[in-house]
Amino acid sequence: MNLSEIGELPLLDIVKKKFSRKIAGLVVGIGDDAAVIRTGKTHTLLTTDMMVEGVHFDLRWTTPFQLGFKLVSANVSDIYAMGGRPRFLLLNFAAPGHSDVALFHNFFEGIGKAVERYDLSLVGGDISASQKVVLSATVAGDAKKIVTRSGARVGDLIYVSGFLGDAAGGLRLMEKIKKPVKIEKNEMVEAGPGWEVISPLMRRHLMPEAIEPAPYIRQATSMIDISDGLLIDLSRLCRESEIGAKLYEERIPISYELREAAKFLKIDPRELALGGGEDYELLFTAPENKKVKAFCIGVVTRSGMKVVNEKGNTSSIAIRGYQHFAD
Amino acid sequence: MNLSEIGELPLLDIVKKKFSRKIAGLVVGIGDDAAVIRTGKTHTLLTTDMMVEGVHFDLRWTTPFQLGFKLVSANVSDIYAMGGRPRFLLLNFAAPGHSDVALFHNFFEGIGKAVERYDLSLVGGDISASQKVVLSATVAGDAKKIVTRSGARVGDLIYVSGFLGDAAGGLRLMEKIKKPVKIEKNEMVEAGPGWEVISPLMRRHLMPEAIEPAPYIRQATSMIDISDGLLIDLSRLCRESEIGAKLYEERIPISYELREAAKFLKIDPRELALGGGEDYELLFTAPENKKVKAFCIGVVTRSGMKVVNEKGNTSSIAIRGYQHFAD
Numbered sequence: 001m002n003l004s005e006i007g008e009l010p011l012l013d014i015v016k017k018k019f020s021r022k023i024a025g026l027v028v029g030i031g032d033d034a035a036v037i038r039t040g041k042t043h044t045l046l047t048t049d050m051m052v053e054g055v056h057f058d059l060r061w062t063t064p065f066q067l068g069f070k071l072v073s074a075n076v077s078d079i080y081a082m083g084g085r086p087r088f089l090l091l092n093f094a095a096p097g098h099s100d101v102a103l104f105h106n107f108f109e110g111i112g113k114a115v116e117r118y119d120l121s122l123v124g125g126d127i128s129a130s131q132k133v134v135l136s137a138t139v140a141g142d143a144k145k146i147v148t149r150s151g152a153r154v155g156d157l158i159y160v161s162g163f164l165g166d167a168a169g170g171l172r173l174m175e176k177i178k179k180p181v182k183i184e185k186n187e188m189v190e191a192g193p194g195w196e197v198i199s200p201l202m203r204r205h206l207m208p209e210a211i212e213p214a215p216y217i218r219q220a221t222s223m224i225d226i227s228d229g230l231l232i233d234l235s236r237l238c239r240e241s242e243i244g245a246k247l248y249e250e251r252i253p254i255s256y257e258l259r260e261a262a263k264f265l266k267i268d269p270r271e272l273a274l275g276g277g278e279d280y281e282l283l284f285t286a287p288e289n290k291k292v293k294a295f296c297i298g299v300v301t302r303s304g305m306k307v308v309n310e311k312g313n314t315s316s317i318a319i320r321g322y323q324h325f326a327d
Numbered sequence: 328m329n330l331s332e333i334g335e336l337p338l339l340d341i342v343k344k345k346f347s348r349k350i351a352g353l354v355v356g357i358g359d360d361a362a363v364i365r366t367g368k369t370h371t372l373l374t375t376d377m378m379v380e381g382v383h384f385d386l387r388w389t390t391p392f393q394l395g396f397k398l399v400s401a402n403v404s405d406i407y408a409m410g411g412r413p414r415f416l417l418l419n420f421a422a423p424g425h426s427d428v429a430l431f432h433n434f435f436e437g438i439g440k441a442v443e444r445y446d447l448s449l450v451g452g453d454i455s456a457s458q459k460v461v462l463s464a465t466v467a468g469d470a471k472k473i474v475t476r477s478g479a480r481v482g483d484l485i486y487v488s489g490f491l492g493d494a495a496g497g498l499r500l501m502e503k504i505k506k507p508v509k510i511e512k513n514e515m516v517e518a519g520p521g522w523e524v525i526s527p528l529m530r531r532h533l534m535p536e537a538i539e540p541a542p543y544i545r546q547a548t549s550m551i552d553i554s555d556g557l558l559i560d561l562s563r564l565c566r567e568s569e570i571g572a573k574l575y576e577e578r579i580p581i582s583y584e585l586r587e588a589a590k591f592l593k594i595d596p597r598e599l600a601l602g603g604g605e606d607y608e609l610l611f612t613a614p615e616n617k618k619v620k621a622f623c624i625g626v627v628t629r630s631g632m633k634v635v636n637e638k639g640n641t642s643s644i645a646i647r648g649y650q651h652f653a654d
Binding site: 001002003004005006008011012014015018019021023025026028029030034035037039040041042044046047048049050052054055056087088090091092094095096097098099100101103104105108111112115121122123124125126127128129130131132134136138140324325 | 328329330331332333335338339341342345346348350352353355356357361362364366367368369371373374375376377379381382383414415417418419421422423424425426427428430431432435438439442448449450451452453454455456457458459461463465467651652
């Protein structure tokens with residue numbers, strides 16, 4: 001049997017089960033957005049992520065600058081999703097020896113931009129040779145109060161912090177545009193629905209910004225960032241909280257830009273909003289009686305995952321979203 | 328200009344220079360074995376490393392178990408080299424979808440062995456698809472007293488914790504044996520000088536164990552682990568301490584096994600001891616008047632790096648050791 005036949009999520013479960021030993025000082029181990037360690041009166045948060053050329057990104061339409069920025073955002077998003085503040089960055093950079101040094105400089109420009117944007121400090125890492133560009137980053141942060149995936153309660157409302165599907169829309173556009181666009185240098189490109197429609201979507205795919213959790217921390221009972229898609233990440237939250245969810249499809253926030261681009265791309269924007277990954281919006285639950293400045297998209301139930309469509313019809317849903325080793 | 332023409336060390340310097348901003352709470356940033364953050368009354372140490380198939384390892388003669396164990400050892404060694412105690416492990420695992428699931432299980436068995444050996448807890452990470460096997464690990468640890476690379480003083484003696492060149496000798500043997508040997512399951516193999524000679528060397532290459540710094544912490548003024556080779560790592564220590572070094576070639580500890588294997592391989596064991604990487608022994612300095620249970624190999628000078636050979640002749644030395652992007 002090979003890895004593709006098993007799939008990413010069952011593989012993660014195997015690891016989680018094998019290494020579930022709780023030790024002193026460990027508050028949250030494998031299975032949340034970041035690990036949490038008690039250090040004195042505060043918590044230290046740790047998260048890591050890898051990005052592999054040809055799997056996570058395509059250099060045919062991604063600048064190294066964008067790659068660097070996105071790598072950091074993805075990790076920062078995991079710290080934010082625990083209610084934490086990102087502070088320190090470690091970086092591993094591997095590229096073929098024949099790569100032009102501009103790749104290196106441009107990548108670290110993007111890292112620099114992100115370090116500034118998130119007020120981080122790059123404190124370590126490594127540089128090595130490889131056949132394809134491979135990157136990994138670790139971010140350490142701190143938090144007084146942490147918000148895990150496991151605190152949702154039946155009756156809580158389900159919220160997202162912003163529009164969903166935009167990053168996936170941006171990816172579809174880039175697959176058509178098929179060349180790097182230096183949006184970081186205000187480069188523009190022509191494609192169907194006009195720049196004012198496509199540029200926000202491209203930006204969400206190429207240079208996503210992680211969402212600060214500050215407005216939600218006090219109310220949130222559980223939280224996760226949407227990296228692999230609403231349904232897959234919601235199912236993770238449901239599982240860790242041992243609850244179910246009912247979503248109202250028409251409440252899921254879809255941007256004007258995505259609706260316009262979807263017409264041009266001849267796709268259903270709701271599909272992207274439900275299953276598209278890399279939006280890095282926060283998905284969280286909060287008690288019904290709290291005021292929350294976010295989009296309410298559903299309610300926590302005892303079990304199962306259901307979607308209510310525009311006509312009021314309820315259906316059980318299969319999990320859609322990005323899984324490695326799955327086609 | 329491409330990355331090969333520049334080389335790993337100048338690239339690291341570019342990054343170090345660009346990101347040298349000191350921030351509150353950061354005790355040691357880029358440029359030591361691990362980053363050090365002040366957290367309450369203690370220090371938190373962070374280090375990360377990447378291993379890429381075809382660059383750092385060859386699956387033709389490495390079992391996934393050995394790979395997992397070695398990845399952790401390499402990171403633990405960096406924590407030890409700061410005088411710290413490793414505590415938490417984060418892991419990124421990427422492999423082709425067509426890989427047999429045995430690769431995955433065997434790799435995590437090796438991780439499990441290392442987690443037990445070093446009393447760690449695996450607390451996070453990621454699994455993804457890739458064309459080649461790519462691994463990265465981050466280890467967080469703690470320390471009351473840290474030992475940096477920058478504390479060596481003129482007149483200090485230079486020590487190593489054990490035999491050098493064994494891992495490089497083991498690599499040369501494996502390049503001849505050219506098939507995986509499950510030493511973790513007591514599998515044996517025939518090759519020239521006999522099992523009792525080759526097996527310790529193979530083990531040092533395939534499943535190196537990091538060296539605990541406890542016996543040296545009180546005396547050490549500076550410390551680094553030997554991952555890329557004695558000369559290259561000593562030159563790093565010299566640079567950070569702004570000192571020079573004089574080494575006595577005949578004092579460099581070379582094991583009986585390496586001497587025997589070197590005859591069979593028709594190589595000079597001193598070359599491997601000076602330039603071979605991955606020994607993961609500790610290299611450190613201590614004041615002359617301290618008792619130290621380690622091999623004294625030289626003395627700290629004002630500047631330059633010199634080696635005194637068996638005949639008493641002194642020569643300046645060029646740095647030898649492993650550098651990515653250099654042939």
